[in-house]
Amino acid sequence: SLSLSPSSSAASSGMLLTAAAAARPLPLPxxxxxxxxxxxxxxxxxxxxxxxxxxxxxxxxxxxxxxxxxxxxxxRADENASATSPSGDLRVAIAGGGTGGHIYPAIAIADEIKNADPRARILFLGSEAGMEGVAVPSAGYDFVPVPTVRLARPVFLSPENFLFPFRLVAAVAASWRKLREFGPQVVVGTGGYVSAPVCLAVALLPGARLVIQEQNSYPGVTNRVLAPLADTIFLAFESCAKFFPREKCVVSGNPVRLSLRRFVSKAVARSHFFPSAAFWSAGRTAQVLLVLGGSSGAHAINIAVLNMYSQMLSLHKDRFVIWQTGEDSFSEMESLVKNHRRLVLTPFLHTMDLAYAAADVVVSRSGAMTCTEILTTGKPSILIPSPNVADDHQTKNANIMAEIAGSKVLREDELDSSTLETTIDEVLGDESLMADMSEKAMKYAKPNASTEIAGSIIALSKSSTTK
Known part of the structure; x- marks a missing residue:
């Protein structure tokens, strides 16, 4: 979400909406x-x-x-300037980035659009310096950089913010030029401050439709600002609908990557991470703990696991650990962790489908997309919300997960090796509890969210006046 404090949300919302006040004008100089x-x-x-x-x-x-x-x-511009293209094919522009929670839903939506209409043209817009600059081209999609703007903190005391309106104007103008060249029928915003200028520019693009997708149980500032301009708002959680015009909302769930929706054998997945373990061939009971430190790293989780993994593996001979430390924490953890045949230590998991399939319990932050993946794969979970996220999104997400999926929630200020190990033992030591948590998660999963969102975007494109 846009980097704003809650106290400044109303003022900044007005500032951004003013920038789009002339919604869908006729072509002018x-x-x-x-x-x-x-x-x-x-x-x-x-x-x-x-x-x-x-x-x-x-x-x-x-x-x-x-x-x-x-x-x-x-x-003087061309009197007929508008979002035009000589091709009659479906054209969709997508903006979102900053974190994987905004990027991967966007890619999942793009994949479904291409599955439904292989001739569709899809263009991503974002920050060249952000994760999207690498992730999007790696997924096989065209990417163009656009200027980004964000408020410095503290909002009302930072002198940089005096230039914010002018930077916003420049960013919206640059985004408008890119959109005009591409000529999309629909523009999709998946959140993050990078999406704000692009989505605001849609108001200046005759005939184009705007769709936004909110991943969290509590919406970010960017999507709240863009809501009045949007034609459709896709939500992950019903509880989020009260923050938006209800008639625009569709509770679809979060789009997840196609690989997570495919069946993978637990035995095959475990053999991928622990190929030499005799448990799989002998048919013995084993327990696999999946620890997700995030793409960049969750220091508090890593330290807690560091201080308890050796004792846990020593006490439980049938227990295995797949531990993603995050890129930023990997070198430190690698230097401190002793090699163990029942432990896989990695900075990043490129085969998340296999990791979830192999796991019995997931220990993780409570980012929106991680919560969605836990629901989709039906995994019991122990969630440790990050206290350093705008609007405290992760705590709200974790509380929703505790309610609908029975997830165990540990606040970071109560997290240490002892509380984490006790909670892990509580879950892994109770087969009935694990079955109940898994059943609840699957009940609330919406595995077809990507398909539903893509279908709605294609239908909306037919009502666009962009040709």
């Missing part, structure tokens, strides 16, 4: 800030200070006059 073109319908209060009004009047009398780069100039 363009304003230029330096080398960035903007529709002249863009709010002038943000586009230039009042002192430029006289220059603007002179510019309107002479549309082709060039002014200094620091001033606004008026260039």
């Amino acid at each position: 363009l304003l230029s800030i330096g080398s960035i073109d903007m529709p002249s319908s863009f709010p002038r209060a943000l586009a230039a200070p009042a002192s430029t009004s006289r220059r603007r009047r002179r510019s309107r009398r002479n549309p082709h006059r060039r002014l200094p780069r620091c001033c606004l100039s008026l260039d």
Whole structure:
């Protein structure tokens, strides 16, 4: 979500909505800030200070006059400028990034669109410096970078924020140019501050439709700001609907990667991680613990596991551990962890489908997509919410998971090796409890979310006036 504190949400929401006030205007002349073109319908209060009004009047009398780069100039655009393309194929633009929780749902949606319509053209927009700059091309999709803006903290005390309105204008204008060139019928925003300028620019793109997808049980600021402009809002949790116009909401669940929806044998998955273990061939009972430290790393979880893994494996000869430390924590953990034949230590898991299939219990943060994957795979879980997430999303997600899936929740301030080991033993030591947690998770899973969202996007594209 957009990096704003809750106390500034209302003010910033108004600021961003002002930037899109001229929703879906007819093609008009363009304003230029330096080398960035903007529709002249863009709010002038943000586009230039009042002192430029006289220059603007002179510019309107002479549309082709060039002014200094620091001033606004008026260039006559093509009278038919709009989101156009010579092809009649489906064209969808997708914006979202910053974290895997915003990127992977976007890729899952794109995959389903391509499955339904192989001729569809899909373009991702995001930050070149973000995860999306690598993840999206790796998934086989076109990616173009756009400028991003975010409020510095503390919001009202940071001098950088005085320039925020002007940076927002420039980012929206640059995003509008990319969208105009591509000509999408539908633009999809999956959250993160990078999606805000792109989705705001849709208001200046005649005929295009806007769809947003919210992964969390409590919405981020970006999606709350964009809601009035959206045609459809896809939600992961019913409890989130109260924050949006109800008539626009569809509770679809979160889209997950196709591989997680395919059946994988538990024995095959376990053999992948522990190929030399005799348990699988002997048919003996074994327990596999999957620890997910996040893509970058969850230091508190890693330290707790570090201080208890050796004793746990010593006491439980039938227990195995798959431990993803995260990229940032791997070197430190690798230097401190002793090699053990029943322990796999890795910075990142590229085969999440096999990891979930192999696991009996998952220990993890409670990011929206991890919670969705736990529900989809029907795994009992122990969740440790991160206290450092905007709007405390992870605590809200964990509380929802405790309610619907029976997940065990440990606050970070009560997490240590003892409490973690006790909770793990409590779950793994009770087959009835594990079966109940798994059944509840599967009951609330929405494995076809990607298919439903993709189908709605394709249907919405048919009502678009973009041709």
